[in-house]
Amino acid sequence: MQRYARAAAVLFLLGGPVLARQTTAPSQAGAQPAPDVDITFKQQANLTPQEMLDQGQTDLKNMQEGLKRVVQLQELARKQNDIIKLNCVNDKVVQVKAAINIGEQSMTDLHEAIARNDDGARLHAFTKLTVATQKVQVLVQEAENCVGQDLSFVGETQVTTEVDPNIPQDDPTQPPLPGSGTDRPPEASPFI
Amino acid sequence: MRRTYFVMAAFFLLPLAFARRAQAQFVGPPPSGYGALNVSTVGSNSTQGDTPGVRVSETFLLHAGLAFGAGVDSNVSYSDTNTVSSAVTHVMPQLALTNAGRGTTPDIVLNLVLNGDYRQYYSDTVTSDKAVFGVGAGANLDIGTQGAVTGTLFNNFTRDVQPAYTIGAPAFVRDVEQPGARVRWRPGGGRLEEFLTYTFMYDHWESDLLNKADVISNTIDFRSSFKFLPKTALYLDINQAFYRYPNTGGGKVSSNPFHVMLGLVGLVTPKLTATLSAGYANGFYDSGPNPSTFAAAAELGFLIGPFARAKLGYEHDFANSIYGNYYDLDAIYAAWNQQVGSSFLAGLSLRYEHRDYHCPPMGSSLAIACYLTMGDTGDDRKDNWIGLGVDAHYFPRPWFSVGAAYQLLANVSDFTLNLSGTSTKVSFVKHQVLGVVSLTY
Numbered sequence: 001m002q003r004y005a006r007a008a009a010v011l012f013l014l015g016g017p018v019l020a021r022q023t024t025a026p027s028q029a030g031a032q033p034a035p036d037v038d039i040t041f042k043q044q045a046n047l048t049p050q051e052m053l054d055q056g057q058t059d060l061k062n063m064q065e066g067l068k069r070v071v072q073l074q075e076l077a078r079k080q081n082d083i084i085k086l087n088c089v090n091d092k093v094v095q096v097k098a099a100i101n102i103g104e105q106s107m108t109d110l111h112e113a114i115a116r117n118d119d120g121a122r123l124h125a126f127t128k129l130t131v132a133t134q135k136v137q138v139l140v141q142e143a144e145n146c147v148g149q150d151l152s153f154v155g156e157t158q159v160t161t162e163v164d165p166n167i168p169q170d171d172p173t174q175p176p177l178p179g180s181g182t183d184r185p186p187e188a189s190p191f192i
Numbered sequence: 193m194r195r196t197y198f199v200m201a202a203f204f205l206l207p208l209a210f211a212r213r214a215q216a217q218f219v220g221p222p223p224s225g226y227g228a229l230n231v232s233t234v235g236s237n238s239t240q241g242d243t244p245g246v247r248v249s250e251t252f253l254l255h256a257g258l259a260f261g262a263g264v265d266s267n268v269s270y271s272d273t274n275t276v277s278s279a280v281t282h283v284m285p286q287l288a289l290t291n292a293g294r295g296t297t298p299d300i301v302l303n304l305v306l307n308g309d310y311r312q313y314y315s316d317t318v319t320s321d322k323a324v325f326g327v328g329a330g331a332n333l334d335i336g337t338q339g340a341v342t343g344t345l346f347n348n349f350t351r352d353v354q355p356a357y358t359i360g361a362p363a364f365v366r367d368v369e370q371p372g373a374r375v376r377w378r379p380g381g382g383r384l385e386e387f388l389t390y391t392f393m394y395d396h397w398e399s400d401l402l403n404k405a406d407v408i409s410n411t412i413d414f415r416s417s418f419k420f421l422p423k424t425a426l427y428l429d430i431n432q433a434f435y436r437y438p439n440t441g442g443g444k445v446s447s448n449p450f451h452v453m454l455g456l457v458g459l460v461t462p463k464l465t466a467t468l469s470a471g472y473a474n475g476f477y478d479s480g481p482n483p484s485t486f487a488a489a490a491e492l493g494f495l496i497g498p499f500a501r502a503k504l505g506y507e508h509d510f511a512n513s514i515y516g517n518y519y520d521l522d523a524i525y526a527a528w529n530q531q532v533g534s535s536f537l538a539g540l541s542l543r544y545e546h547r548d549y550h551c552p553p554m555g556s557s558l559a560i561a562c563y564l565t566m567g568d569t570g571d572d573r574k575d576n577w578i579g580l581g582v583d584a585h586y587f588p589r590p591w592f593s594v595g596a597a598y599q600l601l602a603n604v605s606d607f608t609l610n611l612s613g614t615s616t617k618v619s620f621v622k623h624q625v626l627g628v629v630s631l632t633y
Contacts, residue, residue: 050297057338115250166462168495173425173458175415177332177346178372178391179233185364185402186549186575187270187357187609187618188515 049114052126056107059133063100066136070096070143077147088146092139099139103132229309233330233348235288243591243632251291251298256633259284263626268318269359270603272617276359278315282626284308301334311353321363324353344374357618365398385425387415404442405514410434417457424458429469435512445517445552448476449510451487465493473510480517480552483510499531515573516551538584545577573607591632599624 047055070093077085106129113121245253261282267275289304307328314322332346348370353363372391378384391411397403410433417427431451437444455469473487491505504526513519525543532538550572578600585595602621609616 167423167459171423172465173417173419173423175387177374178370178389179348184354185514
């Protein structure tokens, strides 16, 4: 019994410094301290497949709107006969079209991933689509800069809706379709 | 007639109307209701992706299931005295084809559901229609589900067979065909929603004695709702139906029932739903008694934690009736669904209906209308229907379940029949117990 007590005492005495060393090691090393804010891009979209499809459709629509805006700027530059502005905007138009191609391909991949029930591929396709959308937004802004419209044009109004995740997904306000059912006739005569 | 399917809903659809069950319950509860077969036209949770299904094309999944039930029916012919009990089995296949489910809603959605029920009684005393087969088929096509305007075509067909009130008499065999269409318009991003629904129904009795009660109905329903919260709306519902009896000689009277209701539906809190409505209803019968009454319905649904849901409701209305012109209906109902762990589910439902029938003043000796013999008063018969259902299911796998169900069904009526000088009550008490094994894919 005494041997166990001695062993426990030794472990306690040795273990304390080890624990203290572990907790203080980073500061002793003098290396970079842990950042207060995690700015690495590792968050995953917590969306259902349907929500991803809806968001994807919205993104594609926004990209098309972006292309429309850039083409308008291209036309404006052409009317101004300003070859420098036109070349600048033309470059953006080409890049926007390329980004839209990537976005459309990503949307197709997203549909396929949902059909396969492949969550990893679904997330990947959705991320590609999101990046393409953001790229188009940047290119539109750069095109605005090309023709000097950025000070007067602040972009389309965007409305963001947030729904409490605790609210049930079913929509009770939707009336059901008429159903077919038969009631038992009451006993009312020798015939029924 | 407008509320006829509500009775069925109390037993078939009500449990399914609660939260999606954690596991697939392909064939739903065991056959129950007022003697009806399991001929629901509603798809099970399998169509929502709870089971894998068979991929039949790029977008369509086929779900197939088969359930077998065995039990006892304490009162086959719904009699007050001299009841006949029998062992009974049910074989219930189901097929469902859909391109929705699994969390996606395509712009065009097609759902097909086919339910069957083969029922066999084993008592030697049951001499007529010991083995019968019923079927329920439902189809609906939604076009433009993501758009501001959505069109829907639907069709329901049921063939139901219910035992007669007399042992040896032919069963009540009934075919109901119900096609229809709906247009939904959502201007302003869905804050306002307008629904226009048309439904045709042909309700046919195969018996020569009862086919005089065959009815053809056309119903137009308009509903305008205003969503003042994401899942809560005020609505106005106007419903106009037209009932006609193509076969003469049954003493049945045409009518044009009209309802206008104002109500609130949706979430009151994240855990409490409410459906409250009140309005006016009129039967517009061509002759005889006619209802012109206040109509109302109130229902509260409670989400009690993540594993239990409860529902409590009341309704007051009138319904077109095979007996007399119509009956006033007052009903209260309650239900409880409970999930225990990940693979055990149980449900309890209770419904009470008070029906006050109204016959033409002079009555009639015709089989379909109010039956009169010497000594019968023939009018304002009062029935009290009581239904109690308890069921429990164990799902060791998502595609396999073992369950049991008990149902009490009773009618306490003040009506008596004079049969050969003998006064016979039409009240009855019926118990049904059934064990069910279900396979789903």
